[in-house]
Amino acid sequence: MIELRRLVVRLGGFTLKGVDLRVCPGEFFVLLGPTGAGKTVLLESIAGLRPVQSGQILLGERDITRARPEERRVAICYQDYALFPHMTARANILYGIAARRDRDDPAHQRTFDRLVEMLGIGHTLDRLPQTLSGGEKQRVAVARALIVQPEVLLLDEPLSALDAGIRQSIQRELKAIHRALGTTTIMVTHDFAEAFALAGRVGVIHEGVLVQSGTVESVFERPNSPFVARFVGMKNVFRVLPQDDDQLAAVWRAAGGSPAGGYLGIRPEHILVSDREGGDGFWLEGEVKYVDKRPAYSELTVDSSGREFRTYLMLDSAVPAGLGPGQRVNLGFREANVALIGPAGGTVPGSPAGQ
Amino acid sequence: MLTKRAESLYLLSMVTGLMILVFTVYPVLNTFTWTRPDILLKTLADPEVLSAIWLSIWAATLATLGSLVLGLPFAYLLARREFRGKSLVESLVDIPIVLPHTVAGICLLTVLSPRSAVGRWLEDAGFQTIGTIAGTVLAMMFVSMPLFINACKEAFKWVSPRMENVSRTLGAGPWRTFFRITLALSWKDVLSGMIVTWARSISEFGAVVILAFHPMIAPTLIFARFTAYGMMYAIPVTIVLIVICLLIFVALRLLSARRKTLD
Numbered sequence: 293m294i295e296l297r298r299l300v301v302r303l304g305g306f307t308l309k310g311v312d313l314r315v316c317p318g319e320f321f322v323l324l325g326p327t328g329a330g331k332t333v334l335l336e337s338i339a340g341l342r343p344v345q346s347g348q349i350l351l352g353e354r355d356i357t358r359a360r361p362e363e364r365r366v367a368i369c370y371q372d373y374a375l376f377p378h379m380t381a382r383a384n385i386l387y388g389i390a391a392r393r394d395r396d397d398p399a400h401q402r403t404f405d406r407l408v409e410m411l412g413i414g415h416t417l418d419r420l421p422q423t424l425s426g427g428e429k430q431r432v433a434v435a436r437a438l439i440v441q442p443e444v445l446l447l448d449e450p451l452s453a454l455d456a457g458i459r460q461s462i463q464r465e466l467k468a469i470h471r472a473l474g475t476t477t478i479m480v481t482h483d484f485a486e487a488f489a490l491a492g493r494v495g496v497i498h499e500g501v502l503v504q505s506g507t508v509e510s511v512f513e514r515p516n517s518p519f520v521a522r523f524v525g526m527k528n529v530f531r532v533l534p535q536d537d538d539q540l541a542a543v544w545r546a547a548g549g550s551p552a553g554g555y556l557g558i559r560p561e562h563i564l565v566s567d568r569e570g571g572d573g574f575w576l577e578g579e580v581k582y583v584d585k586r587p588a589y590s591e592l593t594v595d596s597s598g599r600e601f602r603t604y605l606m607l608d609s610a611v612p613a614g615l616g617p618g619q620r621v622n623l624g625f626r627e628a629n630v631a632l633i634g635p636a637g638g639t640v641p642g643s644p645a646g647q
Numbered sequence: 648m649l650t651k652r653a654e655s656l657y658l659l660s661m662v663t664g665l666m667i668l669v670f671t672v673y674p675v676l677n678t679f680t681w682t683r684p685d686i687l688l689k690t691l692a693d694p695e696v697l698s699a700i701w702l703s704i705w706a707a708t709l710a711t712l713g714s715l716v717l718g719l720p721f722a723y724l725l726a727r728r729e730f731r732g733k734s735l736v737e738s739l740v741d742i743p744i745v746l747p748h749t750v751a752g753i754c755l756l757t758v759l760s761p762r763s764a765v766g767r768w769l770e771d772a773g774f775q776t777i778g779t780i781a782g783t784v785l786a787m788m789f790v791s792m793p794l795f796i797n798a799c800k801e802a803f804k805w806v807s808p809r810m811e812n813v814s815r816t817l818g819a820g821p822w823r824t825f826f827r828i829t830l831a832l833s834w835k836d837v838l839s840g841m842i843v844t845w846a847r848s849i850s851e852f853g854a855v856v857i858l859a860f861h862p863m864i865a866p867t868l869i870f871a872r873f874t875a876y877g878m879m880y881a882i883p884v885t886i887v888l889i890v891i892c893l894l895i896f897v898a899l900r901l902l903s904a905r906r907k908t909l910d
Contacts (some may be wrong), residue, residue, distance in 0.1 A: 336812065339815075341812045341815065341816070361815035362815050362816070362818045368813060368816050370812075374807060374812070374813045375810075376810055377832065378831055385775050389820050391818060391819055391823055392818065437813075440817055449665070606775040
């Protein structure tokens with residue numbers, strides 16, 4: 293298990309502010325956050341590459357807060373791979389073994405063979421990194437990190453530099469490798485869809501603060517602040533005062549939201565678009581402002597009483613084709629799909645989504 | 648319109664380039680027309696000339712090695728670490744570049760002269776600098792080391808610190824990481840820096856002549872013969888020095904072929 297206790301790291305004008313985190317053995321934990329949130333700094337601090345101002349990093353029973361990077365058994369893979377350009381893929385992978393006294397141990401060769409086979413990089417071994425594709429580079433970088441059998445594997449946005457097609461296959465491979473080897477893994481990303489696909493638990497980091505952590509479902513369905521809500525794809529987040537005389541206030545009251553008010557969040561995929569009102573749940577009338585076309589769906593921005601709602605319209609939707617700006621539509625959603633986010637940043641107790 | 652402008656820009660560049668090449672190469676080549684082969688052969692047999700040339704080569708080599716030993720770690724520090732006053736430190740390193748060379752010599756003399764505390768201390772320790780090879784080497788190092796430090800600093804900056812980070816997390820210590828990754832990726836630029844440092848050292852005259860007129864290095868001998876006997880006596884030594892310097896320079900340049908663009 294790796295545990296961070298009140299970790300404070302300063303880097304120029306940026307500070308990681310007292311991060312507490314516990315990642316269980318064999319877990320795949322994903323740290324989510326926007327650019328500049330401190331994700332990479334946190335990873336580099338765990339790896340011993342950034343000095344820690346205060347707090348502790350524990351790896352199992354060991355306090356590694358002040359340990360040198362080479363003593364930690366924590367390996368890191370960067371977004372830009374950081375392969376050694378003067379070495380072949382084979383030499384890159386074996387780099388961590390080459391300096392060891394037991395480098396001739398046949399067990400290393402077996403690990404090497406296994407990783408090469410799992411990652412499908414046998415054909416790259418005698419090539420220099422600059423002749424490899426992005427996906428091949430990433431696989432070599434992962435093999436290089438795993439061959440030293442680290443207790444913790446740190447992945448710094450491993451998929452962000454890859455094309456969409458390759459990204460999905462590497463994502464599957466990372467999952468398969470994690471299942472096969474069981475290495476405790478902490479990955480950082482700014483893409484919540486990646487986190488959803490890979491993580492057991494996630495943490496959201498913002499301006500050096502770990503603002504929420506928990507299971508993927510809990511963070512995605514019960515964000516504790518408007519920031520987290522928006523970051524995990526809840527594109528509709530509105531300030532609500534229960535005493536107001538509008539539909540959202542009615543939803544807030546019906547859902548048992550705090551009398552002090554707060555924020556109400558709805559994921560775009562949970563909003564139904566119809567050209568006529570009807571059915572269960574809550575319905576709002578609005579005017580289409582924008583229609584942003586995507587390959588498999590359109591993203592609609594609808595103005596309802598001065599609030600902009602975002603929703604998706606699938607290509608096979610029952611709504612008439614040719615829906616465009618200026619047209620009136622009805623937006624429907626169910627109470628169960630509404631997240632009530634309390635004024636102090638916590639999910640409102642008793643909210644349907646918070647149960 | 649754009650094409651015409653671009654063409655005129657290239658034309659101007661070519662003309663100025665040609666002017667620069669003529670300005671640089673023509674005086675060097677023209678020097679060869681001012682003597683005869685038999686005089687050149689006689690010069691090559693002159694023990695004073697040979698001794699001065701050998702001394703120039705050795706002193707420049709020692710100055711380069713001194714810069715390597717002292718400058719390489721310092722350049723690494725400047726490339727990798729941010730600290731308060733770093734810009735000031737970098738400016739201080741560059742001071743010898745902006746000083747006139749005789750001024751550099753005088754500055755060194757104020758420190759190394761037996762009338763100064765450092766000079767007396769060195770003399771008491773049995774280390775003579777004024778009028779010795781050591782003085783020549785120190786003068787050469789003083790004027791050339793900034794070039795080496797700057798060249799290495801830029802070379803190290805080119806190596807991504809992330810590669811060093813990965814190396815450390817894979818179990819390699821800082822020294823192994825430096826030699827296997829940082830230096831392994833930048834050695835060609837470091838070697839280029841050494842060549843420039845050596846070239847700058849062997850061409851130094853102003854600072855050396857203040858600290859150590861004797862034993863004479865080649866530029867001092869050329870100056871002495873020029874002032875005492877005139878141009879015709881200085882030119883054969885000049886030509887021998889040009890040929891030797893160019894041969895060594897070309898050989899070293901070939902060793903450090905231009906760095907390939909990696910990754």
